[in-house]
Amino acid sequence: MAKQENPYKKYLREDRLPHIFCPGCGNGIVMNTFFKGLEGTDIDFDNIAMVSGIGCSSRVPGYVKCDSLHTTHGRALSFATGLKVGNPDLDVVVFTGDGDAASIGGNHLIHAARRNINLTVICINNNIYGMTGGQISPTSPKGSFGTTAPYGSRDLPFDLAELVSAAGASYVARWTTTHPIQLSKAIQKGLENEGFSFIEVVSQCPTYFGRKNKMKTPLSMHQYIKENSINKRRAEKMDESELEGKIIVGEFTNKPHKELSANIKELVEENSNKGLAIKSAFEELD
């Protein structure tokens, strides 16, 4: 008889549950959708390596029963690039937050996208630095409040999905935690895609973003995200004033092109008529 428990709990380290996330945090939902997306592909769960930096969202790999790498702040993508080039057979998944990917690791993000290395990056964007106490992050909407912006943020936020698609990624999508089915489909496509796949998830942070912006309960944040998200196809027909403060969701880019580890392999084979030197270390062991 099968265990009577949540179908996604079998992927988690049960001794570490319940996890540290606040009540109503979106990170747990993204975890579930990732497993659902994974079940749709033919990728082996044991072949996955999860990489993360620092932040609330970067604690996710610590709860998943697979190989994981917890790295320094903002450098998750650099470590993941090394991991992928070192062993191109691995399926490397990067869990990162908005502060980790867009501010401290901003350059790593655009250059990983430009090189089109075969990684799946899931960026949980909660619009604030949640772990350190509610500071304004590069993706905080204009006019939102935080501990470092008591009169409201004056800057325009980063549009991460547009940024990464302009940098040259081959698959970019943005969904929210209120669209779990669409999100898991996007993660499935990202895992199957050969090249840099970036999935931005707009998530709720009731503890800091919600408390500072008059949405104290997880339900009110959930409702706010649900009401303010517009599909990309509909948003294209609307003008800028109508789109103010809205979250545009959907698939931004789906243009597969040649990726980094295949390019390196080809270069080595063209010039030396031998296989990849890094891989030879593994071959001798067999």
Place this chain on the structure above:
Amino acid sequence: MIIIDSKLCKGCDICIATCPKKVYSKSDKVNTKNVYLPFPENEEGCTKCGLCELSCPDQAIYVKKEVE
């Protein structure tokens, strides 16, 4: 049948908001952390779509699908 793990639930009420059939409601039962647990009040309306399982941030909900 819907089973809610009282050890894992943190009482965020996202299941109440996501269920399209309005199956869940707030109960007056508390767990060891003084969290008011959700209760599948209108269980006959459940279509076993699994959206609550997917949307539960704490992996606390299990919807038993009766397949013999």
